[in-house]
Amino acid sequence: MKIISTNIGARKEIDWKGTPITTGIFKFSVDTSIFLDLEDVKGDEISDRENHGGVLQAIYGYSLKHYDFFKPLYPNLDWQFGMFGENLTIDDLDETKIHAGDTFKVGDAIIEATLQRDPCLKLGVRFNDMKIIKQFWNTTFCGVYFKVIQPGMVVAGDVFAQIKSCPKNPTIAALYAARRVEKAV
DSSP: OBEEEEEEEOOEEEEETTEEEEEOOOEEEESSOEEEOSSSBTTOOOSOTTTSOSSTTSEEEEEHHHHHHHGGGOTTSOOOTTTTSOSEEETTOOTTTOBTTOEEEETTEEEEEEEEOOOOHHHHHHHTOTHHHHHHHTSSOOOEEEEEEEOEEEOTTOBEEEEEOOTTSOBHHHHHHHHHHHTTO
């Protein structure tokens, strides 16, 4: 696997149907290295620290291949890397094959898979359509949250190499399916 794009976002205040929302989900691709730190990507906005960022959700990775599923559903969007709020767009990240605890070397950093990403209102805001939330839940394309074991710089083109496997732990897709049941979605 390799990094297709590194993405960060700025703080954005928007009016969503009369409700003010502060978000960092509007990520954009950057041509320079980004620094994966212990609780976030340096320079990346995290407006909701209760549900994003922190040790277990420091970095969010999403698969380029998943874009192919969603693009036909939203043909009028201005598609760009970072659409799902991911920090790392990875060519072939497969939640059905990645287990909690699996560890990866990318650039100068070492990161460990921890959790699935649950879709929220801000994903609907990003897509300008709340249908995306249910569509997202109805797939295994949740993306992967990572904790940072060793902080470091990462740039597009870096190899995303697995260095530790934890096959006895649940896959990220299994965690996502359990969460879907728990939330009765």
